[in-house]
Amino acid sequence: MSHARPVVKPADDPAFKLPAxxxxxxxxxxxxxxxxxVAGWAVGNFMGNPRVGMSAYLTGFVYCLTxxxxxxxxxxxxxxxxxxxxxxxxxxxxxxxxxxxxLAILFLxxxxxxxxxxxxxxxxxxxxxxxxxxxxxxxxxxxxRWLSQGWFAVRAIIYFAVWIVLALxxxxxxxxxxxxxxxxxxxxxxxxxxxxxxxFCGVTSFAAFDWVxxxxxMWFSTMFGVYLFAGSVLATHCMLAVAAFVLQKKGAMRxxxxxxxxxxxxxxxxxxxxxxxxxxxxxYMLIWYGNIPEETEWIxxxxxxxxxxMTVALIFLHWMLPFxxxxxxxxxxxxxxxxFWAAYVLVMHFFDLFWIxxxxxxxxxxxxxxxxxxxxxxxVMCALGMSALLTGLVLKVASGTKVVAVRDPRLAESxxxxxx
Amino acid sequence: xxxxxxKKVHGIAAEYTSVDTLMDAxxxxxxxxxxxxDAFAPFAVHGIDKALGIKPTKLPWIVLVCGLTxxxxxxxxxxxxxxxxxxxxxxGKPFISLPAFIPVAFxxxxxxxxxxxxxxxxxxxxxxxxxNPVFTDPRxxxxxxxxxxLFIDSTDSRYDRxxxxxxxxxxxxxxxxxVLEDDSPSKVPKFIFTTWIVVMALSIIxxxxxxxxxxTNSPLPRFHVFYDMxxxxxxxxxxxxxxxxxxxxxxxxxxxxxxxxxxxxxxxTGIDVEALAKIDSPRAAMLxxxxxxxxxxxxxxxxxxxxxxxxxxxxxxxxxDNPREISMETLQKGQEQFGIYCSVCHGMNGAGNGLVNRxxxxxxxxxxxxxxxxxxxxxxxxxxxxxKLFNTISNGIRKMPGYAGQITxxxxxxxxxxxxxxxxxxxxxxxxxxxxKRAAIEKRKAAVDKxxxxxxxxxxxxxxxxxxxxxxxxxxxx
Numbered sequence: 001m002s003h004a005r006p007v008v009k010p011a012d013d014p015a016f017k018l019p020a021x022x023x024x025x026x027x028x029x030x031x032x033x034x035x036x037x038v039a040g041w042a043v044g045n046f047m048g049n050p051r052v053g054m055s056a057y058l059t060g061f062v063y064c065l066t067x068x069x070x071x072x073x074x075x076x077x078x079x080x081x082x083x084x085x086x087x088x089x090x091x092x093x094x095x096x097x098x099x100x101x102x103l104a105i106l107f108l109x110x111x112x113x114x115x116x117x118x119x120x121x122x123x124x125x126x127x128x129x130x131x132x133x134x135x136x137x138x139x140x141x142x143x144x145r146w147l148s149q150g151w152f153a154v155r156a157i158i159y160f161a162v163w164i165v166l167a168l169x170x171x172x173x174x175x176x177x178x179x180x181x182x183x184x185x186x187x188x189x190x191x192x193x194x195x196x197x198x199x200f201c202g203v204t205s206f207a208a209f210d211w212v213x214x215x216x217x218m219w220f221s222t223m224f225g226v227y228l229f230a231g232s233v234l235a236t237h238c239m240l241a242v243a244a245f246v247l248q249k250k251g252a253m254r255x256x257x258x259x260x261x262x263x264x265x266x267x268x269x270x271x272x273x274x275x276x277x278x279x280x281x282x283x284y285m286l287i288w289y290g291n292i293p294e295e296t297e298w299i300x301x302x303x304x305x306x307x308x309x310m311t312v313a314l315i316f317l318h319w320m321l322p323f324x325x326x327x328x329x330x331x332x333x334x335x336x337x338x339x340f341w342a343a344y345v346l347v348m349h350f351f352d353l354f355w356i357x358x359x360x361x362x363x364x365x366x367x368x369x370x371x372x373x374x375x376x377x378x379x380v381m382c383a384l385g386m387s388a389l390l391t392g393l394v395l396k397v398a399s400g401t402k403v404v405a406v407r408d409p410r411l412a413e414s415x416x417x418x419x420x
Numbered sequence: 421x422x423x424x425x426x427k428k429v430h431g432i433a434a435e436y437t438s439v440d441t442l443m444d445a446x447x448x449x450x451x452x453x454x455x456x457x458d459a460f461a462p463f464a465v466h467g468i469d470k471a472l473g474i475k476p477t478k479l480p481w482i483v484l485v486c487g488l489t490x491x492x493x494x495x496x497x498x499x500x501x502x503x504x505x506x507x508x509x510x511x512g513k514p515f516i517s518l519p520a521f522i523p524v525a526f527x528x529x530x531x532x533x534x535x536x537x538x539x540x541x542x543x544x545x546x547x548x549x550x551x552n553p554v555f556t557d558p559r560x561x562x563x564x565x566x567x568x569x570l571f572i573d574s575t576d577s578r579y580d581r582x583x584x585x586x587x588x589x590x591x592x593x594x595x596x597x598x599v600l601e602d603d604s605p606s607k608v609p610k611f612i613f614t615t616w617i618v619v620m621a622l623s624i625i626x627x628x629x630x631x632x633x634x635x636t637n638s639p640l641p642r643f644h645v646f647y648d649m650x651x652x653x654x655x656x657x658x659x660x661x662x663x664x665x666x667x668x669x670x671x672x673x674x675x676x677x678x679x680x681x682x683x684x685x686x687x688x689t690g691i692d693v694e695a696l697a698k699i700d701s702p703r704a705a706m707l708x709x710x711x712x713x714x715x716x717x718x719x720x721x722x723x724x725x726x727x728x729x730x731x732x733x734x735x736x737x738x739x740x741d742n743p744r745e746i747s748m749e750t751l752q753k754g755q756e757q758f759g760i761y762c763s764v765c766h767g768m769n770g771a772g773n774g775l776v777n778r779x780x781x782x783x784x785x786x787x788x789x790x791x792x793x794x795x796x797x798x799x800x801x802x803x804x805x806x807x808k809l810f811n812t813i814s815n816g817i818r819k820m821p822g823y824a825g826q827i828t829x830x831x832x833x834x835x836x837x838x839x840x841x842x843x844x845x846x847x848x849x850x851x852x853x854x855x856x857k858r859a860a861i862e863k864r865k866a867a868v869d870k871x872x873x874x875x876x877x878x879x880x881x882x883x884x885x886x887x888x889x890x891x892x893x894x895x896x897x898x
Binding site: 281284285288289291327328329418420 | 466467469476480484511512513519520522523
């Protein structure tokens, strides 16, 4: 369009390979991550109680899952809208979305506790739950039709099946194109991105209901799936910015990802920050206004004691601070600052999930404050451990392929992309 | 091109055939130090701002300020409307309730920011602008098609015609032209004004019709634009309705309803409930339940006659202080309520000789228990605490019914306060009255005494007369 169209390097250029300094981290990441994960669970399990240990594990699991499914969504959406700008960073998302396969294995401990130590994580799983909580028979009969062990397990299999099929299809298509450079592949992926997005949204929303919302069995919010999704997509854009930055620092795709791409990612982060707050507030306001006991319960628990302080802190730290921080275009065009905020929001995403999941463990166990601190340590270790473990796997997959979709027909367009 | 007439020069424009030559020219002109420049192209050219040295726009700041103004307007407007000017409880929320205000504040933020962006862009671009002098050259039309134009304004501080023409000539332009000020008439055509005046005149007609109708009479029935707003389907007191099974349009309170801010057991019962719980916990528990639950209330009422024996009344820890703040306002409220509810039996002065009592005495009602005079030692505060008096007003005593259903809790306490004042008034010495007012009171007292004496004399005389008359009649009949 304008001056000096950028030159697309040949597919075997070293700039598209995973830098050796990163692939060397594969084994340390896998081993260290696994150790940290187990240690985190053990801290919660033995210094707190089994529910704290499993809840911390779930926090780490959901943290990684939201990044993996968020990446899947990112890929689907880029195909759906035929986006040109994002081609240079799309491969990073394609690599991360493949983590839904190891995550299916990491889900097994949760499924096992469901069957072999009933009620340890999900209170509805406890056969005594309805009688202990004096639930009306009719209400419980309706609830337990959905919340039952077998049907829960079947649903989990369906969710993972959908994610894995979508991830494999889009990953294989893209890596295949690395070899052949066929335009038809892009057309085919575009064609399927519509139905894929619909399948993804349904599955992701129900997974949020099943795995996270059912921690408070009698509570319900139809907005909940969207709430987790908002945080998930936000965190994914942050992850892309951080990953691209690290890769560039280590020498890969230096000419491909430009300030324009950081600018665009920062715009999306900025937008999704507001979307997250918008959804969180929409959920809160309807519950607050309706003021019906079965709906207010969940929020009420998060207003007691230290949780109340965390709730207020979440608004300021997860939304207002980064929102104001990323408001200026000057900031959004400085990759260093963008990556700082992106990393910051990734931490806040953990805070958000901790705030969603851990109070349920505290409420159910009536933990003293000191044990709640164990919960923080345990959840942080689990999240770091599982993230490291999966980062190791991402590096493993990445070293067998390229870090950029090298023969994507829109690669040149993406490299030439300019915001202003 | 030479200047053949005295038209003012607006600037110099150069035409290019490709976007790259335009960009190069832009950079050279920028580097030469020109600032009042403009480039025209058939499509958006990325990077041209930089090439021309255009500074980043101030628009984001305008949008930010407008957005913040919107937030503040939204919040202040709602705080003023709902919290101060017309406090109105909605859904049991506080008057100033932040979560409820956020959606409107959010929308106004967006609205103001959008207006700021739209009109700020107009202002920064000098819009609306109906014509630009560059349009005078017919070649300029091709800039919407396949040509690119760079323009340097004659008001630029570095402008020098020969220099600019040379500079532009060096940039590879094939066509350089001097843009003259637009000399086409700038007056707005007359017909626009004519049309505008006609439209304005016509638009006054509806207003005139309304004004005329406001000052004239008409035999025709009124025209109702919104019929159901003029005739609301709402029900009046005592009417029936098909909406509810019991057909009552007036709905009773939901059982257990307590007026806002009055969920205070002591305030509701006149009893120190904590103290009661220590000596008679079942009764305290019953009182607590009665406030929550209609069934328990009935149960409590059924149990009341047995419970309220004299000994229980003696040992109950009644509140000795009126929980309402005693002010002139409270006393006036108490006086008003006493006048409405109490005085018919107890009399306006509390002496126990109200109209109902007088009538009952007159017709010699057999079951009538005369109301107590409030001015007796056993009813003074030291023997009959405020809480007990409150309880009597609320639940009744002997033949007196309870007034809890008619008089609000707040007003019952006001009556208690007023009764205390009334009792004091009957035993007050003149020394308590401010000196300035004593003379007036004494004068009034003398007048009342005199009138009473006259009345008594007249009654006595009338009685004597009637007795004499009766005696005379008796005498004549025998």
